[in-house]
Amino acid sequence: STGSAAAVPINAEFDIAYVTPVTLGTPPQTLQLDFDSGSSDLWVFSSHLPTSQIRGQEIYAPNKSSTAKLLDGHSWSITYGDGSGSRGNVYTDNVTVGGLMVERQAIECAQQVSSSFTSEAHIDGLVGLGFSTLNTVSPKSQLTFFDNAKGALDSPVFTADLKHKQAGTYDFGFIDKAKYTGEITYVPVNNDPGYWTFSSSGYAVGSGNFSASPISGIADTGTSLIYLPTAVVTAYYRQVQGATNSRSYGGYVFPCSATLPSFTFGVGEARFTIPPAYMSYAAVTPGSSTCFGGLQSSNGVGINIWGDLALKVAFVVFNGGTPPTIGWAAK
Numbered sequence: 001s002t003g004s005a006a007a008v009p010i011n012a013e014f015d016i017a018y019v020t021p022v023t024l025g026t027p028p029q030t031l032q033l034d035f036d037s038g039s040s041d042l043w044v045f046s047s048h049l050p051t052s053q054i055r056g057q058e059i060y061a062p063n064k065s066s067t068a069k070l071l072d073g074h075s076w077s078i079t080y081g082d083g084s085g086s087r088g089n090v091y092t093d094n095v096t097v098g099g100l101m102v103e104r105q106a107i108e109c110a111q112q113v114s115s116s117f118t119s120e121a122h123i124d125g126l127v128g129l130g131f132s133t134l135n136t137v138s139p140k141s142q143l144t145f146f147d148n149a150k151g152a153l154d155s156p157v158f159t160a161d162l163k164h165k166q167a168g169t170y171d172f173g174f175i176d177k178a179k180y181t182g183e184i185t186y187v188p189v190n191n192d193p194g195y196w197t198f199s200s201s202g203y204a205v206g207s208g209n210f211s212a213s214p215i216s217g218i219a220d221t222g223t224s225l226i227y228l229p230t231a232v233v234t235a236y237y238r239q240v241q242g243a244t245n246s247r248s249y250g251g252y253v254f255p256c257s258a259t260l261p262s263f264t265f266g267v268g269e270a271r272f273t274i275p276p277a278y279m280s281y282a283a284v285t286p287g288s289s290t291c292f293g294g295l296q297s298s299n300g301v302g303i304n305i306w307g308d309l310a311l312k313v314a315f316v317v318f319n320g321g322t323p324p325t326i327g328w329a330a331k
């Protein structure tokens with residue numbers, strides 16, 4: 001079997017996250033979920049939430065699904081890198097993504113969400129695509145949608161074709177040759193503790209020479225920006241007039257009028273260049289002439305993250321075979 005579904009940017013100005021329609025239960029309830037290779041819980045806004053915590057999101061009501069079953073005595077609680085979080089109880093039900101159905105998928109129903117989730121009306125929950133070792137359900141941890149689907153897939157892979165300010169796709173079970181050019185460069189994945197961790201072969205700033213130094217980081221569809229070691233980030237912002245690392249804004253900012261260099265990263269012998277226009281994330285406050293950079297230091301994060309800003313200049317194959325690998329191709 002295979003599946004293919006759209007990945008739609010939630011914000012017209014900046015690609016801060018992408019959501020994908022997912023149908024749950026019988027009759028089908030469709031929610032817009034953020035596919036996140038940086039975590040491994042499938043959780044949704046649900047009928048168990050206080051209405052004060054719901055502001056425009058779609059909800060999943062298990063009691064309206066004839067195929068929903070309570071996973072008795074199980075609960076979950078998750079906190080993300082940006083401090084947001086949610087917790088609740090667990091049901092199993094049918095979950096369909098782009099024509100691919102998994103029966104008895106653990107659906108983690110929110111009973112509480114943090115304020116940043118309440119204020120993000122476009123995200124009705126997450127589909128974790130990390131390794132199931134990161135799943136937070138207790139006392140028995142649950143498998144991700146991908147792990148549940150894997151055995152039935154034509155090939156044990158999913159691919160991300162994220163795009164700049166337009167809808168891309170997540171495909172399951174096959175590699176669509178029409179979505180990339182040239183060859184796919186595969187590199188090993190270290191799935192301990194449960195991220196898609198791989199080693200980049202280095203970087204270049206603008207037209208500068210390529211610095212061939214390995215950078216270990218996670219491929220994370222659920223993170224908007226890129227978080228890399230300070231040495232890389234200072235080398236980049238040294239080329240940006242007026243750039244400073246702002247404590248008040250929590251990262252590198254610069255005058256929105258500044259000329260930005262491109263940023264190139266390596267995967268094996270392959271090279272991927274992020275154009276200057278993509279490297280400015282947003283004005284620090286609406287209308288401000290100070291802009292926040294798309295490349296930030298991983299110092300405060302504790303892990304290097306290749307988020308949507310990097311993923312959207314490539315076609316990426318998450319290969320869940322044995323051993324797992326990750327493939328990057330131009331497009």
Ligand SMILES: CC(C)(C)S(=O)(=O)N[C@@H](Cc1ccccc1)C(=O)N[C@@H](Cc1c[nH]c[nH+]1)C(=O)N[C@@H](CC1CCCCC1)C(O)(O)C(F)(F)C(=O)NCCN1CCOCC1
Nearest residue numbers: 016017036038039080081082084120134220222223224301
């Ligand atoms: C809001 C923003 C300024 C544009 S942002 O850059 O912060 N973007 C957010 C994502 C977002 C977009 C739109 C609206 C709201 C939130 C972002 O990039 N958040 C990262 C930032 C980060 C990471 N590290 C340090 N900072 C994050 O937490 N991403 C997680 C998924 C997010 C969570 C909020 C909602 C959207 C999806 C993540 O899963 O990708 C993660 F990997 F970073 C993470 O936190 N994984 C949790 C791993 N745990 C390990 C222990 O077991 C349980 C799972």
